[in-house]
Amino acid sequence: MIPALLTLLGAQLAGETLTRATGLPLPGPVLGMLILIAGFAVFPGLVAIVRPLAQGILGNLSLLFVPAGTGVVGHLGTLAGYGPALAVVLVVSTVLAIGAGALAFTAVAKLMKMEPEA
Amino acid sequence: MTDFAEIWSYLARGPLLWLTATLVAYAVGDACFRAAGRKPWANPVLIAVALLAGLLWLTDTPYPTYFEGAQFVHFLLGPATVALALPLWDNLPHVRRAALPLLAALVTGSVVAAASAVAIARAFGITGEVLASLAPKSATAPVALGISERLGGSPTLTAVLVILTGIIGAICTTPLLNALGIRDWRARGFATGVAAHGIGTARAFQVHPVAGAFAGLGMGLNAVLTAFVAPLVLRLFQ
Structure with missing residues (x-):
C-alpha cells in the first residue's frame, strides 16, 4: 500500500514539477501518468506494486467527481440561462465525435487490410 | 445537555460531516444505479450531486464549507489520473x-x-x-x-x-x-x-x-x- 501510494504520488509530484518548470500545456497529473508508463517500461516490477491500489482507485473513479460536480450549486444561474444551448452542444458534439472516431478507425483499418474484430 | 442546534453548528463547520455526506450520497447513487440495472441514465454521480445540492440548499450551507470536507475525495483525482x-x-x-x-x-x-x-x-x-x-x-x-x-x-x-x-x-x-x-x-x-x-x-x-x-x-x-x-x-x- 505505502510503496504503491508513494509511486502514484511521486509520479504526480514529478509531473507537477516538470509542467511548472517547463511551461508545458499539460496538467501535472497527465504528465505524471506518462512518467509512470515510462517507469513501467524501465522497472517492470512496478506494475505489480501499483496494480491493487490503482485498480481500487479506478474502480471507484466516479466517486471522485462528486465534490466538483456538487459545485453546480454555484452555476445554476449559468445552466438555466444557457440550458437549451448547452444541451444541443453536448448532444451534437458527442454524437459527432463518437461517429467520426469510429468511422476514422474502420476507414484506416480497411486501407491497411486489417481483419475486423467483430 | 447540549441542544441539537449547537451540535449541528459544530459539525457543519468541520470536514467530517461533509466528507461523510459525500460518501453517503454516492453510496445512495450507486445503489440506485444497480437497482436500475446499470442503465446509463441512472448515473450515480448525477444522483449524488443532486442529493448533495439539495442538502446544501436545505441547510443553507455555502459550497466552500462543503468543499472543506469533500476536498479529501477531490484530492484523489490527481493520483487517479x-x-x-x-x-x-x-x-x-x-x-x-x-x-x-x-x-x-x-x-x-x-x-x-x-x-x-x-x-x-x-x-x-x-x-x-x-x-x-x-x-x-x-x-x-x-x-x-x-x-x-x-x-x-x-x-x-x-x-x-x-x-x-x-x-x-x-x-x-x-x-x-x-x-x-x-x-x-x-x-x-x-x-x-x-x-x-x-x-x-x-x-x-x-x-x-x-x-x-x-x-x-x-x-x-x-x-x-x-x-x-x-x-x-x-x-x-x-
Missing part, C-alpha cells in the same frame, strides 16, 4: 497492433469533440468562462478540470459538463454505431472512450469486453491529447 497508466500499460500490445487506425480515431474523435462543441456554443453566443469550460468536456474529469482551470474556465462547471457528456455518450453510442453499420468492437469501444471518457467506458464494458478495453484506452489517450487540442481549438474560436 496517474493510475490510468495501468490500463494503458496493460493494453500496450493492442495499441502496437492497431496503431494507425487508433491514431486516426484518436485525433479525429478528440478534435471533432472539442471543435464541434466550441463552434456550436460560439454560434449560440456562448463566450468567455462557459466556452473555456466546454472545450475539454470529452476528457476524463480529473484531466478536464485541470485543463479548464488553465484555460480560464470554471472547473466546477466543467465537472458538470463532463458528466453530462459521459451520460449522453453512454446512451447514444450503441444505437448510433449500429446505424452507422460499424461492427468492429475495437472501433466501437475506442471511439466511445475518446468522446465519453469513463462513463462511456463503463457502458462499453457492459456491451463487450474488447470494446471495454479499447474504450479505457481511448479515454486514457484522449486525456493526454485534449490537453493539447483544447487550448488550440479555444484560441481558434475566441
Whole structure:
C-alpha cells in the first residue's frame, strides 16, 4: 500500500514539477501518468506494486467527481440561462465525435487490410 | 445537555460531516444505479450531486464549507489520473497492433469533440468562462478540470459538463454505431472512450469486453491529447 501510494504520488509530484518548470500545456497529473508508463517500461516490477491500489482507485473513479460536480450549486444561474444551448452542444458534439472516431478507425483499418474484430 | 442546534453548528463547520455526506450520497447513487440495472441514465454521480445540492440548499450551507470536507475525495483525482497508466500499460500490445487506425480515431474523435462543441456554443453566443469550460468536456474529469482551470474556465462547471457528456455518450453510442453499420468492437469501444471518457467506458464494458478495453484506452489517450487540442481549438474560436 505505502510503496504503491508513494509511486502514484511521486509520479504526480514529478509531473507537477516538470509542467511548472517547463511551461508545458499539460496538467501535472497527465504528465505524471506518462512518467509512470515510462517507469513501467524501465522497472517492470512496478506494475505489480501499483496494480491493487490503482485498480481500487479506478474502480471507484466516479466517486471522485462528486465534490466538483456538487459545485453546480454555484452555476445554476449559468445552466438555466444557457440550458437549451448547452444541451444541443453536448448532444451534437458527442454524437459527432463518437461517429467520426469510429468511422476514422474502420476507414484506416480497411486501407491497411486489417481483419475486423467483430 | 447540549441542544441539537449547537451540535449541528459544530459539525457543519468541520470536514467530517461533509466528507461523510459525500460518501453517503454516492453510496445512495450507486445503489440506485444497480437497482436500475446499470442503465446509463441512472448515473450515480448525477444522483449524488443532486442529493448533495439539495442538502446544501436545505441547510443553507455555502459550497466552500462543503468543499472543506469533500476536498479529501477531490484530492484523489490527481493520483487517479496517474493510475490510468495501468490500463494503458496493460493494453500496450493492442495499441502496437492497431496503431494507425487508433491514431486516426484518436485525433479525429478528440478534435471533432472539442471543435464541434466550441463552434456550436460560439454560434449560440456562448463566450468567455462557459466556452473555456466546454472545450475539454470529452476528457476524463480529473484531466478536464485541470485543463479548464488553465484555460480560464470554471472547473466546477466543467465537472458538470463532463458528466453530462459521459451520460449522453453512454446512451447514444450503441444505437448510433449500429446505424452507422460499424461492427468492429475495437472501433466501437475506442471511439466511445475518446468522446465519453469513463462513463462511456463503463457502458462499453457492459456491451463487450474488447470494446471495454479499447474504450479505457481511448479515454486514457484522449486525456493526454485534449490537453493539447483544447487550448488550440479555444484560441481558434475566441
